[in-house]
Amino acid sequence: MPPTPRPLRKLGFLTIGLFDEADPRRGHESTLDLITLGERLGFDSAWLRHRHLQYGISSPVAVLAAATQRTSRIQLGTAVVPLGWENPLRLAEDLATVDLLSGGRLNPGFSVGRPTHYEHVRGALYPDTGDHEDFGHRRAERLLALVRGEDASDFAGTEGIEVYSRRVQPHSPGLADRLWYGAGSLRSARWAGEHGLNLLTSSVVKPEPGESAADFATIQAEQIRAFRALHPAGERARVSQGLVVVPTDSATPEQRAKYEAYALARTPRTLAPQGPGGLLFAPDLVGTSEELAERLRAHAGYQEVDEVAFALPFTFEHQDYVQILTDLATRLGPALGWSPLV
Template sequence: MKKIGFLSFGHWTPAEGSMVRTASDALLQSIELAVAAEEVGADGAYFRVHHFARQLASPFPLLAAAAARTSRIELGTAVIDMRYENPLYMAEDAGAADLISARRLQLGISRGSPEQVIDGYRYFGYVPADGTSDADMAREHTAVFLDVLGGEGFAQPNPRPMFPNPPGLLRVEPHSPGLRDRIWWGAGTRATAEWTAQQGMNLMSSTLLTEDTGVPFHQLQAEQIQRFRSAWTEAGHEREPRVSVSRSIFPIVSDLDRRLFWRDTHSTDQVGFLEGGNARFGKTYAGEPDKLIAELAEDEAVAAADTLLLTVPNQLGVDYNAHVIESVVTELAPALGWR
């Protein structure tokens, strides 16, 4: 069975027509959408992290709050920008949220994407070492984070502590066993997917790849997934990895659906220029259910992935997005053999 979740960027704006007008709206409605998604049979609630933006930013309070309101679905990020993170503090927050959720966290992390301010991570106190890049710094933070999640002690205990210590070196607490295996890397290229496998992280791939070979997006992404799995096997990891892809999918089953998404019924891939190189963006799937079933059956990357994240227009509100998720889960998924 293919797991199906939603991915929200958590936009909020007081603009006309927006049902998410404040940061409070974005946070509270994110929790309500996680509850609604569980009720309609979805498998996951994932949230994008952007700093200095009118979007969701600090993920762990949100994940913990959603965990307290749900009991079954996975709760995750897609993705946390590791350039901004203190790895030890992040391990504490992640461990606590994972224990609150009864080990349902699935944390997507990455180098991050273009942000709202120039070198925003510098305002958070992080500067790449001389001769290195911000991407190098993100990977350094990631290496520390993954190592700490392993649960081995590394800190010398105080010989005269306030409270008794267990024997040996101390680790970051709280520790949540198994969380290390539920870390995903948001890879934008085939080479990065191979690196992800070598590090023993799951692969998270979105509707954007920062390279272009001239083939359709879904085929390029399917090659990325194949390279990831081959590199995983070569690395000799014992467990089976997971792979997620993101898609914008809008079944048109009502007049409101048609008014909102008729312009996307003929969507195609787009090729653009991002951060100094070519990039390929995947198309939006919008149309009558029979049309979408036929189109999605031809999507090689969706077929190759075990997890599908539905990117939702969160500013349309909880009820509408729950309707979209339910349409995919109950109408499209069974016809495609995902359920």
């Protein structure tokens, strides 16, 4: 097994938090139970995906607020909040509030771009300004400035019994250092580096023109190196990888068959570029921890990181996630050189 130049330092997991429309509380409670399990197993972080008008968590910041009251150590993140759905000022207030409730454990990840199915939701989301909204990096720069404590208003002082502040309140001083950007393209990775953010990579990359023949892992590694080349911290800049990784060490034969069928059904999308952007998807990794560790160590993108937030598959049962998380923490993590925080 070839050694990786960056021993695994931090192990996290990512979940979408699916629920039944007829019983949404049960799905949210399941997600909270997985986060508390993750803390008991020694995971460094737990991350929530963001889904609007779907049967997955639409308000991860609210769910993480609940998680702050059930945990004491594990880092809590969003991967990622699509800023096209958000007002940066209101989001900055929510993020600072939850960070304070957590004792400084919130790791907000975000991205930019037009909301999914924008033509169908614009009338409800931006009925008066839909044609004028900026969904590019300037929207992210507004959030950065507000979280960092720059002025949101040109008025401060007392009016009657009301006291007003120029900057977002509450202000959480360390939060700005724990902001992450979800990038899948070289341009976005460079932007994140230039702005001093942490970088979230996932199982999707967008090749540059002329890179269509390159493989997923090579492109991801190049994006990570480009990010660090422009980041003030250089090689010390934080990057987390988020592949779908499913260990089967303690799985039942039925679970193993389910996991393998899930990965097989998703394999066709990994064989050729997808959509008008020519997106490349990484294969889901399923196998024993020994097999997975070997495959990860040979992955060019993984070789560039010392933090991961492995993504849980979308449609499994709670007991499946318990098995997967347990094997990640007790089998795969140690096989990669990681030690749990307990």
